[in-house]
Amino acid sequence: MLKAGVLGAGHLGKIHLKLLKESNQYELVGFFDENKENARLIAEEFGYKKFDSLDELIAAVDMVDVVTPTLSHFEVAKKVISAGKHLFIEKPITNTFKEAQELIKMAAEKGVKGQVGHVERFNPAFQAVSDRIENPMFIEAHRLAEFNPRGTDVPVVLDLMIHDIDAILSVVKSEVKKINASGVSVISDTPDIANARIEFENGCVANLTASRISMKNMRKSRFFQRDAYISVDFLDKVCEVVKMKDAPEHPDDFAMILQNAEGVKKQIYFDNPSVAPNNAILQELESFADAINNNTTPIVTMEQAAKALKIANQVIAKF
């Protein structure tokens, strides 16, 4: 079993600790949190071993799971990689693209694996339809959250929109051509609401909206392609696929038929894949264990996360 250690036992770190403890792919060795009082409370309440420094944690494990705030990612990840340990790191991978590139280079030199916590790739609703999303030409993504001071150290683009940027880059097989964006700071020093229009070389346009000061939570994306409309509700974990096919000569009474001006008839039908419930965080962590054990490429690579970060930073630069 892979020995795992968690760095940062805050909101998400506590969830990672619990799941690594439950996983039968990892042996949870312990954690380090620089906030001594928080570390003491977590160790007392849950019985996890508390380390006194990052170096001691790194020395005791095969893999470090970095769940500290984004601005610390680069410095701590460098330490993990230089010690030759595998790195799972929360999104966004780092604060700047240059830092991410440096981590990628170091990991290649050290021969260690890295995976980034773009957990929506493991969302069962997205997993259920991702292989049906083929050449989408228009994408509308909304990620709206009620206000929570956690995460406000970075613009909403790095906190929330980057999830959709990563998901979109995983299905649009084309390079980004042009970005327009605008953002508004309402309560934080950095934008709390943002909208971006991302145009790809192949003509696809993605319109993304993210907010962390909404009255209600919503995480929904809609993908429009030639033969289908696909919607993914990342929050309620449901999806919908509406497809078109040539209408039969004698459609049955309940068939939904559209006829264009030239008289061509199309039949609309629903093709809803079933969503297999999962714990997306456990699955992402265990998929990383598989990649380490079988020497395969992780599902969310550091290169992909760096690309999502680059686009996110290009969006921010437009504000």
Ligand code: NAD
């Ligand atoms: P948090 O503020 O609740 O917790 C961070 C913890 O890290 C704190 O306990 C703090 O004391 C500790 N810490 C800070 N710097 C440290 C260091 N250098 N060494 C050791 N401990 C340190 O933050 P959070 O909400 O748990 O977010 C942590 C990370 O997870 C962020 O990168 C965030 O973007 C990411 N995140 C991802 C998702 C997701 O959906 N994938 C959701 C929430 C947060």
